[in-house]
Amino acid sequence: MTTKRFSGMVAVITGAHQGIGRGVAERLGSEGAHVVCLDLKDCNDTVAAIKAAGGTAERATMDVTDLTQWKSEVPRIEDKHGKIDVLGNIAGVVATTADTAIDLEQAQWDRMIAHDLTSVWYGMKTVLPVMIRGGFGRVLNIASLAALRGLPNLFSYSAAKAGVTGMTRQAAAEYAGTGVTVNAIAPGTINTPILQDITPDMLDQFAAAHAIKRLGMPRDIGAMAAYLCSPEADFITGMTYPVDGGWSIV
Numbered sequence: 564m565t566t567k568r569f570s571g572m573v574a575v576i577t578g579a580h581q582g583i584g585r586g587v588a589e590r591l592g593s594e595g596a597h598v599v600c601l602d603l604k605d606c607n608d609t610v611a612a613i614k615a616a617g618g619t620a621e622r623a624t625m626d627v628t629d630l631t632q633w634k635s636e637v638p639r640i641e642d643k644h645g646k647i648d649v650l651g652n653i654a655g656v657v658a659t660t661a662d663t664a665i666d667l668e669q670a671q672w673d674r675m676i677a678h679d680l681t682s683v684w685y686g687m688k689t690v691l692p693v694m695i696r697g698g699f700g701r702v703l704n705i706a707s708l709a710a711l712r713g714l715p716n717l718f719s720y721s722a723a724k725a726g727v728t729g730m731t732r733q734a735a736a737e738y739a740g741t742g743v744t745v746n747a748i749a750p751g752t753i754n755t756p757i758l759q760d761i762t763p764d765m766l767d768q769f770a771a772a773h774a775i776k777r778l779g780m781p782r783d784i785g786a787m788a789a790y791l792c793s794p795e796a797d798f799i800t801g802m803t804y805p806v807d808g809g810w811s812i813v
């Protein structure tokens with residue numbers, strides 16, 4: 564049985580409408596966190612699922628690539644709840660056209676960096692001061708296995724995600740000793756709507772590439788996120804952990 568490691572805590576989760584963000588939001592909610600679900604799309608289903616499981620949650624619509632929105636949303640959350648204990652920077656995108664060094668277009672590069680790198684900085688820029696004031700915080704960033712190994716057609720994506728691992732390490736070092744830790748998860752292939760344009764055959768190939776012969780599920784990331792964001796993980800900071808079904812070892 565899951566213990567309530569997050570009772571009394573406030574967790575802000577981006578990308579909580581679906582996929583990994585929803586998986587993390589539901590897991591933290593099931594362990595007692597009050598979850599603030601942020602996404603461009605509505606998070607009504609996520610909030611309803613958390614409440615149906617006995618937890619508490621709320622939602623707000625927000626574009627994580629817009630610093631002005633972070634600067635209004637974070638004080639609103641702090642005013643309402645008095646603190647922010649957990650920040651999950653999970654919203655992100657994949658390229659919609661060729662993502663190679665030669666064929667990538669400038670607009671795709673800019674979109675990728677804004678969504679998958681700059682947004683993570685904005686989250687830390689606005690939430691870390693709240694955590695430091697409170698003397699406790701857990702930042703969880705989502706990188707990718709593409710940050711750690713070479714994979715085809717993920718040029719701008721891997722640049723952004725490698726940047727996330729660097730920012731995670733730097734922010735962790737900068738604010739170590741304040742009660743705040745900063746870590747990242749590098750997922751393998753996780754079965755979420757982000758894979759909607761991938762054919763079933765390709766999904767089978769992705770599954771076969773993982774040592775544990777299946778795709779990951781949002782709950783697999785949620786379980787690791789819950790540990791890294793828990794109070795007991797206070798000796799772990801600055802790290803990026805693959806959660807990849809053994810993809811990186813085969």
Ligand SMILES: NC(=O)c1ccc[n+]([C@@H]2O[C@H](COP(=O)([O-])OP(=O)(O)OC[C@H]3O[C@@H](n4cnc5c(N)ncnc54)[C@H](O)[C@@H]3O)[C@@H](O)[C@H]2O)c1
Pocket residue numbers: 577578579580581582583584601602603604625626627628653654655656657678679705706707708749750751752753754755756757758
């Ligand atoms: N699914 C995978 O295989 C996989 C693997 C490695 C890393 N990741 C990363 O995990 C994160 C979540 O991916 P997912 O698979 O759950 O994707 P997803 O597409 O299922 O969900 C992404 C969520 O982010 C939201 N979002 C996108 N742009 C936004 C913006 N500007 N502002 C606010 N919200 C925005 C979307 O509305 C959506 O709800 C991403 O950062 C992705 O790069 C995913």
